[in-house]
Every structure is written in structure tokens, then in C-alpha cells.
Amino acid sequence: MVKQLSIFVQNRSGKLAAATSVLRDNGVDIRALTIADTPDFGILRILVDDAAKAEQVLVDNSFIVQATDVVVVAVPDEKGGLAALLEPMAECGVNIEYMYSLISRDVKDAYMVFRVTDNAAFLAMLAEKGLKHVTPAELGLK
Known part of the structure; x- marks a missing residue:
């Protein structure tokens, strides 16, 4: 996170x-x-x-x-990339409090920052669906 x-x-x-x-x-x-x-x-x-x-x-x-604590997720920068993330979130009942995008240099994915009601459920869903959350170190953050 x-x-x-x-x-x-x-x-x-x-x-x-x-x-x-x-x-x-x-x-x-x-x-x-x-x-x-x-x-x-x-x-x-x-x-x-x-x-x-x-x-x-x-x-x-x-x-x-x-x-x-928020979760940053790598989303394929292509048509439907965000929908492919939001659909399984809805299916498993993870509620989004707010979200915004993050632009990073030299990467092919878009990044979305999520504040959700249940970080553990969100992270579990990401792992189950083979989606990647991004670590602070990958973003150059302390």
C-alpha cells in the first residue's frame, strides 16, 4: 500500500x-x-x-x-483497461470511496489510486484476478 x-x-x-x-x-x-x-x-x-x-x-x-493508506493498481493503458478492473471489484463487493489517476514516467500501464472500504478484500481480489498492485518502491516513494 x-x-x-x-x-x-x-x-x-x-x-x-x-x-x-x-x-x-x-x-x-x-x-x-x-x-x-x-x-x-x-x-x-x-x-x-x-x-x-x-x-x-x-x-x-x-x-x-x-x-x-491507498492502493495503486497498474491498469493496462488500452480501451477497456479500467472496466476490466472495476467489474471484478463490483463482483466481490469492494466499494470505492474515491479514485484518481497517476501518471508515471517510462511505463506502459496507467496507474489508478484507490481508496476503498476494505483494502484486504481489494488486495485479495487483485491477486485472485492476476492484477497487479504497485508498491511505493516501484513508484519511487518512501
Whole structure:
């Protein structure tokens, strides 16, 4: 599993820039991100090269941060590749809380990041179907 950071940011000009600037200024590389927002706030979800360092520097700079385990899955980058993963997930009852894509350099597969209700069931389904989850090391993450 991969460690994801969720950062609470106010939905005001400059707040997202402040979070990313803190990471940049401390040498943290953002590898994937998604943001869900409301009129008042957003949740910035990121994968970074060093989650522990990123979490600490964000907390030190007064950001509210939560670390969460997510599963990254290699999906064939072809028509129907995602459907071939989502169908067996539905069959075994794994519920997706959210998902987003991750682009990696020099690979032929697309990567999808999943937050699901049951990581163990999801990982078991992947193994049963011969699908590959991706390790932090394969993504260059600590």
C-alpha cells in the first residue's frame, strides 16, 4: 500500500499555492494529486516522494494533514483497461470511496489510486484476478 496525504485547505486564493510551496521549499516532490472542493474548503490528496517528511513540514506550517493508506493498481493503458478492473471489484463487493489517476514516467500501464472500504478484500481480489498492485518502491516513494 501507498501512503497518501490529505490536506485541508480553505477555498480561497493562494491557499493551494501555499501548501505546494511549502512542499517545494522542503524538497518534496508531488507525484499525484487530486482535490475535492466545496465553496468553503477543499481536501487536497497527494502522493509524494517522502510522505513522512511532507506530513511533518505541512504540520510545522499549520496545515491540517491526515495520512491514509491507498492502493495503486497498474491498469493496462488500452480501451477497456479500467472496466476490466472495476467489474471484478463490483463482483466481490469492494466499494470505492474515491479514485484518481497517476501518471508515471517510462511505463506502459496507467496507474489508478484507490481508496476503498476494505483494502484486504481489494488486495485479495487483485491477486485472485492476476492484477497487479504497485508498491511505493516501484513508484519511487518512501
